Amino acid sequence: MTTFDTIAPNLDRQSIELPSWAFGNSGTRFRVFTTPGTPRDPFEKIADAAQVHRHTGLAPSVALHIPWDKVDDYAALCAHAEDHGVTLGTINSNTFQDEEYKFGSLAATDAKVRQRAIDHHFDCIDIMHATGSRDLKIWLADGTNYPGQDDMRRRQDHLAESLATIYARLGDEHRLVLEYKFFEPAFYHTDVPDWGTAYAQVTALGDKAMVCLDTGHHAPGTNIEFIVMQLLRLGKLGSFDFNSRFYADDDLIVGAADPFQLFRIMVEVVRGGAYDEGSEVAFMLDQCHNIEEKIPGQMRSVLNVQEMTARALLIDREALDAAQRENDVLAANAIMMDAFYTDVRTPLAEWRESRGLPADPLATYAASGYRERIVAERVGGQQAGWNA
Amino acid sequence: MTTFDTIAPNLDRQSIELPSWAFGNSGTRFRVFTTPGTPRDPFEKIADAAQVHRHTGLAPSVALHIPWDKVDDYAALCAHAEDHGVTLGTINSNTFQDEEYKFGSLAATDAKVRQRAIDHHFDCIDIMHATGSRDLKIWLADGTNYPGQDDMRRRQDHLAESLATIYARLGDEHRLVLEYKFFEPAFYHTDVPDWGTAYAQVTALGDKAMVCLDTGHHAPGTNIEFIVMQLLRLGKLGSFDFNSRFYADDDLIVGAADPFQLFRIMVEVVRGGAYDEGSEVAFMLDQCHNIEEKIPGQMRSVLNVQEMTARALLIDREALDAAQRENDVLAANAIMMDAFYTDVRTPLAEWRESRGLPADPLATYAASGYRERIVAERVGGQQAGWNA
Amino acid sequence: MTTFDTIAPNLDRQSIELPSWAFGNSGTRFRVFTTPGTPRDPFEKIADAAQVHRHTGLAPSVALHIPWDKVDDYAALCAHAEDHGVTLGTINSNTFQDEEYKFGSLAATDAKVRQRAIDHHFDCIDIMHATGSRDLKIWLADGTNYPGQDDMRRRQDHLAESLATIYARLGDEHRLVLEYKFFEPAFYHTDVPDWGTAYAQVTALGDKAMVCLDTGHHAPGTNIEFIVMQLLRLGKLGSFDFNSRFYADDDLIVGAADPFQLFRIMVEVVRGGAYDEGSEVAFMLDQCHNIEEKIPGQMRSVLNVQEMTARALLIDREALDAAQRENDVLAANAIMMDAFYTDVRTPLAEWRESRGLPADPLATYAASGYRERIVAERVGGQQAGWNA
Amino acid sequence: MTTFDTIAPNLDRQSIELPSWAFGNSGTRFRVFTTPGTPRDPFEKIADAAQVHRHTGLAPSVALHIPWDKVDDYAALCAHAEDHGVTLGTINSNTFQDEEYKFGSLAATDAKVRQRAIDHHFDCIDIMHATGSRDLKIWLADGTNYPGQDDMRRRQDHLAESLATIYARLGDEHRLVLEYKFFEPAFYHTDVPDWGTAYAQVTALGDKAMVCLDTGHHAPGTNIEFIVMQLLRLGKLGSFDFNSRFYADDDLIVGAADPFQLFRIMVEVVRGGAYDEGSEVAFMLDQCHNIEEKIPGQMRSVLNVQEMTARALLIDREALDAAQRENDVLAANAIMMDAFYTDVRTPLAEWRESRGLPADPLATYAASGYRERIVAERVGGQQAGWNA
Numbered sequence A, B, C, D: 001m002t003t004f005d006t007i008a009p010n011l012d013r014q015s016i017e018l019p020s021w022a023f024g025n026s027g028t029r030f031r032v033f034t035t036p037g038t039p040r041d042p043f044e045k046i047a048d049a050a051q052v053h054r055h056t057g058l059a060p061s062v063a064l065h066i067p068w069d070k071v072d073d074y075a076a077l078c079a080h081a082e083d084h085g086v087t088l089g090t091i092n093s094n095t096f097q098d099e100e101y102k103f104g105s106l107a108a109t110d111a112k113v114r115q116r117a118i119d120h121h122f123d124c125i126d127i128m129h130a131t132g133s134r135d136l137k138i139w140l141a142d143g144t145n146y147p148g149q150d151d152m153r154r155r156q157d158h159l160a161e162s163l164a165t166i167y168a169r170l171g172d173e174h175r176l177v178l179e180y181k182f183f184e185p186a187f188y189h190t191d192v193p194d195w196g197t198a199y200a201q202v203t204a205l206g207d208k209a210m211v212c213l214d215t216g217h218h219a220p221g222t223n224i225e226f227i228v229m230q231l232l233r234l235g236k237l238g239s240f241d242f243n244s245r246f247y248a249d250d251d252l253i254v255g256a257a258d259p260f261q262l263f264r265i266m267v268e269v270v271r272g273g274a275y276d277e278g279s280e281v282a283f284m285l286d287q288c289h290n291i292e293e294k295i296p297g298q299m300r301s302v303l304n305v306q307e308m309t310a311r312a313l314l315i316d317r318e319a320l321d322a323a324q325r326e327n328d329v330l331a332a333n334a335i336m337m338d339a340f341y342t343d344v345r346t347p348l349a350e351w352r353e354s355r356g357l358p359a360d361p362l363a364t365y366a367a368s369g370y371r372e373r374i375v376a377e378r379v380g381g382q383q384a385g386w387n388a
Helices: A004-011 A042-056 A074-083 A099-103 A111-131 A152-169 A195-205 A224-233 A259-271 A294-314 A317-325 A329-341 A345-354 A361-367 A370-377 B004-011 B042-056 B074-083 B099-103 B111-131 B152-169 B195-205 B224-233 B259-271 B294-314 B317-325 B329-341 B345-354 B361-367 B370-377 C004-011 C042-056 C074-083 C099-103 C111-131 C152-169 C195-205 C224-233 C259-271 C294-314 C317-325 C329-341 C345-354 C361-367 C370-377 D004-011 D042-056 D074-083 D099-103 D111-131 D152-169 D195-205 D224-233 D259-271 D294-314 D317-325 D329-341 D345-354 D361-367 D370-377
Strands: A017-019 A061-065 A087-092 A135-138 A175-179 A209-214 A237-242 A282-285 B017-019 B061-065 B087-092 B135-139 B175-179 B209-214 B237-242 B282-285 C017-019 C061-065 C087-092 C135-138 C175-179 C209-214 C237-242 C282-285 D017-019 D061-065 D087-092 D135-138 D175-179 D209-214 D237-242 D282-285
Touching: A004 A294, A004 A345, A017 A042, A017 A087, A042 A061, A042 A074, A042 A294, A042 A361, A042 A370, A074 A087, A074 A111, A087 A111, A087 A282, A099 A111, A111 A135, A111 A152, A135 A152, A135 A237, A152 A175, A152 A195, A152 D224, A152 D259, A175 A195, A175 A237, A195 A209, A195 A224, A195 D195, A195 D224, A209 A224, A224 A237, A224 A259, A224 D152, A224 D195, A259 A294, A259 A329, A259 C259, A259 D152, A282 A294, A294 A329, A294 A345, A294 A361, A294 C329, A317 A329, A329 C294, A361 A370, B004 B294, B004 B345, B017 B042, B017 B087, B042 B061, B042 B074, B042 B294, B042 B361, B042 B370, B074 B087, B074 B111, B087 B111, B087 B282, B099 B111, B111 B135, B111 B152, B135 B152, B135 B209, B135 B237, B152 B175, B152 B195, B152 C224, B152 C259, B175 B195, B175 B237, B195 B209, B195 B224, B195 C195, B195 C224, B209 B224, B224 B237, B224 B259, B224 C152, B224 C195, B259 B294, B259 B329, B259 C152, B259 D259, B282 B294, B294 B329, B294 B345, B294 B361, B294 D329, B317 B329, B329 D294, B361 B370, C004 C294, C004 C345, C017 C042, C017 C087, C042 C061, C042 C074, C042 C294, C042 C361, C042 C370, C074 C087, C074 C111, C087 C111, C087 C282, C099 C111, C111 C135, C111 C152, C135 C152, C135 C237, C152 C175, C152 C195, C175 C195, C175 C237, C195 C209, C195 C224, C209 C224, C224 C237, C224 C259, C259 C294, C259 C329, C282 C294, C294 C329, C294 C345, C294 C361, C317 C329, C361 C370, D004 D294, D004 D345, D017 D042, D017 D087, D042 D061, D042 D074, D042 D294, D042 D361, D042 D370, D074 D087, D074 D111, D087 D111, D087 D282, D099 D111, D111 D135, D111 D152, D135 D152, D135 D237, D152 D175, D152 D195, D175 D195, D175 D237, D195 D209, D195 D224, D209 D224, D224 D237, D224 D259, D259 D294, D259 D329, D282 D294, D294 D329, D294 D345, D294 D361, D317 D329, D361 D370
Parallel strands: A017 A061, A017 A282, A061 A087, A087 A135, A135 A175, A175 A209, A209 A237, A237 A282, B017 B061, B017 B282, B061 B087, B087 B135, B135 B175, B175 B209, B209 B237, B237 B282, C017 C061, C017 C282, C061 C087, C087 C135, C135 C175, C175 C209, C209 C237, C237 C282, D017 D061, D017 D282, D061 D087, D087 D135, D135 D175, D175 D209, D209 D237, D237 D282
Antiparallel strands: none
16 A cells, blocks of 8 residues: 555655746637736746745746747846746747748748748747756647648658757757647648657657657547657657646646546656656646636646646555456556545645645635735736737 | 439529628637738628629628627618628627626626627617628527536526527517537537537527527537438528538638538438528538638638539439338448539539639639739728637 | 535435346457356346445346346246345337348338337337336437438438337336437437437427436537536436446446546536436446456446545535636636545445445455356356347 | 549559458447358358459459468468459458457467467468468557556557567568557557557567558547658558548448548558559558448449549649649649549549440449359358458
8 A cells, every 4th residue: 555655755856847828818719818917028927937836836947938938138037037936947939920830830831931930949949048948849830721732741851851950959958849739720730740740750850859748639539648658668758738628729727627637647657757756757737727817727737736646656556566467457447546536635735734835825825915916016018928 | 313404403592691700810829810901891891702702603691790790880881782792691699709708698697797798689689670681690609618617507597598588689580590519619518519409499489599500510520411400300400600620610611621521411401401492591601711812712612512512412312212212221322422423513614604603713703803902902900800 | 515424315315227238248349258157147137236236235226128138027037136135127128139120220211120129119118017117218229321321311200200109108107218329330320319319309209208318428528417417407317327438439337437527427417406306317327347347347337426426415515606606717616626536435435334335345245255156156058248 | 734544554553452351241249230142251252352353453352361261271262362363462360359368469468368469470470471461460459448457558568579579470571560549449548549659669670560550540530641641751651451430440431431531541642652653552441341232342442442542643733732832722722622523433434444344343243143143152151250
């Protein structure tokens, strides 16, 4: 039997990176609703992100999105983050919001467009040097809407070429992390639709290129934990973008739609060594709080990851292994479910208190007056969103 | 054997309504790309829609979206349409773009919000009197993103109540047409997710309430032509919103993603009498031309509907019936496929010419200089889109 | 706050019907694996089912499948059941295993085939009189594999006619419960594919006709609890067939694939009054234990239903209602999740002990020697399965 | 413009392999219906397969399934095939129908089971030497039904080891072709669920290991032609298993469910060189004629592949390339659609006649009396099916 006390020390090394854009407004093609107090610039986003870490102890770094988080002085942004108790993390490129990218970016047929997109990634690498970031994360909106619109094979070759050019520019300490996505915004084909394509592309690049698995970017019914297992086995899982979905890429709070799936993913994370001391797998969120409060939404998300990590660690691996080797289907499944159904919330509250953190982060945040303060202070200006 | 000559006269009664919003810009949550020459107001949209009818003879009416197409003087808009050889059609309400509708509209828990949404529909009915429209089409973005967020049962009752209030306000010649949608923008539940719900709601209202079937609003794998058959059988199919999709509600050109599905739908349309003389089923498009030219995109769509209608009419019904009664699976299927694989494009070009229409509508439009003219003229102002 | 003590008495009225066929062999088109000790006749199936009830107190009745469970003397079967502490429940008809049904049964185009299927249902009603069953459950394999193979509209009308004939034969105390299924074994269309069709068909029959919701019979991504809500609201939810699935109609142990979905379903069951004293909604299992032990597989299933019922009852309805009315998305969702994450297993073990049941039903069963006994005794003969 | 005359010579090299098992009975877990005249042994299956080739000229070889097609004397079987104008092709292994394989075969945790499965493949390689077959095709039913049932990572390593052992045994002229499948008969995970896994596994083996793409083995909505493109680009597409599906692995007649998808696949086949002179990509069918006549069902399938190949060849590649380079979405798509909508049936009938084949293969077969003859002759014995 594995007890909470045994696993508690392992929880200390958990670190989940927050996306700066989760604190800005987001929505659907139908409407982006606004919220009072929404940040107007990267500094305010980082201040909000720091609140999540302050109350949970789980989120010490913040990922940036370029150009949304472009600033004149990255040293100042670093210092600002440090002042707030967090650091800057992954740099995410963006090649989907200029008119020039209407028909693609790194995979586009037009060489000028590809060069523009490559140059943007060079800028991102410059920023990585300034921020001390390790990972350059590339998600591409590239694809087509109609059969025949473009040549998928040629695009794949162009993509390989563009990525190689970017890869060659990376610093020694950098990694390139390529994210795949089933569909949206392209509706017929995307140029990196599945883990197989991302794997083939990054394998061709070299050791510093890895795959990013966004939990919302798969076909209906896909067994995501299998992919986690496989990418870890192949040594190519670079990072996670955590979120949840009922239908498409809904970008809901992690664990909200299918908590059992999140558990199974964390089980494979632990099984495959991605949670071991020294693991280089990055755990990030990527979400949209379209209608709910953003800061507590992020808190809820990192707490959900922590709870499921605790449950995954609680699995009695020896008993499980024995049941598996005997093909005792019900016993093996029961050992999994036993960990899943264990209520870890009270021991986690105690764990938090023992580390000087609030037992109930959401209540403490709500009582802190932070929300009221930003609502009062952040008046005027342009609320940050996917377009800024 | 059914020949093209036999069915040609039946093609004369085809009439497909265009959505005014297809001529404005549209996109995804990631980006709305712009196009030179995009209309800036309802008058320009109607002018563009009239081009589709001019070259195809298939699209004599235009649906409006309120408030996007609100004008001070509907008589002027009617006259403008008439001048361009088209009429105004269905009025589409919109309860998803005000901050007040963040948590729903006709199904919202807040009574004030519901009243606001009901009042908007009263406005729409007033406009219907001014435009001479028959149909009030209601698609609701109502739903929730998280389990527990709201009480689905209470919302359903509220929806029934709101719809009844609106229904009571209809003129004698009016119809209320309720559209269902599987998901988006709501990501956990939508208040009218399926035809069953729409059917139950409109049945409770009365004879003037019908269901609208949007071909992109179903779960993956759904047999849509079955629903067409069933709604026709139940006497409750009010209208179609035609488009196509590979994944979710992609809103692609009709027939672009799965032409065989469009054919099967038209087969049930014909089978169920919805294409008969005097049928009251409305055939509309609902699409987004995110990256392609809008006017030719609409032309392509209505031509696709026409071609599939011709193929559906070409089915040798007697032979099919005989094969079906003998359970000759291959023969029956072959009769369907024979119609589907028949190339109707040349006889349709001749049909057009015999009616004074261009043999090749897209080429004639391209040669007409209309596109160049609107690009030159429509400078300045705000291009119409989903927000205006 | 709702506590376990408050809800404990409500658990006493829980009653889940077991399917006799779950104790026979089942499998896929690729292979039906056998298990030592598998019953060879309905008497042995009932003996096995009684074991589930003995150890859990949750499963006092057994559904029969005709002709698989046909016997010469139903009084003897009733007495046998009574001897084992259970009763006979729903009668399930079967019109998919005779050569005559190759192209359908109640919806077939061939009138002789329809009559044969109707007669089979008359036989089932006779058996219901003999067994004292209330419900005649009808699931149909009817459908087609190829577009055009048959006329879906005509089949729907034939189905209505066949059902009306069967309905007219029901006793006063009987109900007809119609089950829908998305696909399989038919691969193009099924004649009752969705709840809307089942609802329209049973509404046309009358008050004694209801819908059966099998949790594995929906399109990918379908919000099943919404359908539960809607059918309860419309007064037409007759019964559940519980199981779980990752992909299609996998017929896995209830709650195994998506425990959170099972919870959400039970929340709507409670919300809609289907768990109230006097509710006539029947709760049944319908599963296939292809590779796992069957008796403990059924135990696991009923215990999962019980655990989720307890969690659903634990929801703080007042607090939930308040949060919902304030549109506090995160608070409302948290109240749901709080109940879901509550570990009810220890209080349920105590609840069992307080009622003279074993704290750990699976362990007690394993220790009982029953399995060893049936393995030793049931030698020779033909193991029961889907074909017998 | 590409004309039929230009492409006609390219059609001469088309060769589609038939699966022997398509001529035996097949069905679903619910029922396997029988058909008069169904073969009782491999010799009769080959005779039936030869009929398809005789009338279409498209299917000169037959794939065998071991042990279903095990015979004492393969030389005799070869001679029998030759007498009937066909040859023996791919050897398909089968590790899903023995009790020993209940929990897997090449990926099983039990070493004895793995060895048994490896030995079976050694037998298959022996048969390949006897039949002169090039390809050993491996599809595995391996997987689990419940989370935790077995260790997916360990299984993947075991699979790699088993495959390596088999690979080492191949003759110089042999290839190992690994097929992936999304789900079924396993319902939680399969050990080779996607092309990425198959690609990673065969890449680890060496140059003689390739991937088999079965068109029915993907998640809903998957863009299959993208995978065709990618595997060809990576040099790892070994063979196709053609069939079609509306829902899961329905194994319907090729092109029956989505003819446009079949077209798009053939477009990528041609684009990627897989149809070039000297291509080593194998084109096979894998289908189940559950309710339709089997020989004409196979004819319909190969004719559908031929028709779509002709359409794919008809694409005006130069014009397409030009439109793509100009990002003219509608023009590029129209060029694709123009080829798709071209009715190639009459020229193909002429092509057939010019090669001494019947203009209408299905009619000629029906008139040949072959069906009546086998119905009369094949009386008694056991009809072949998935179990024999």
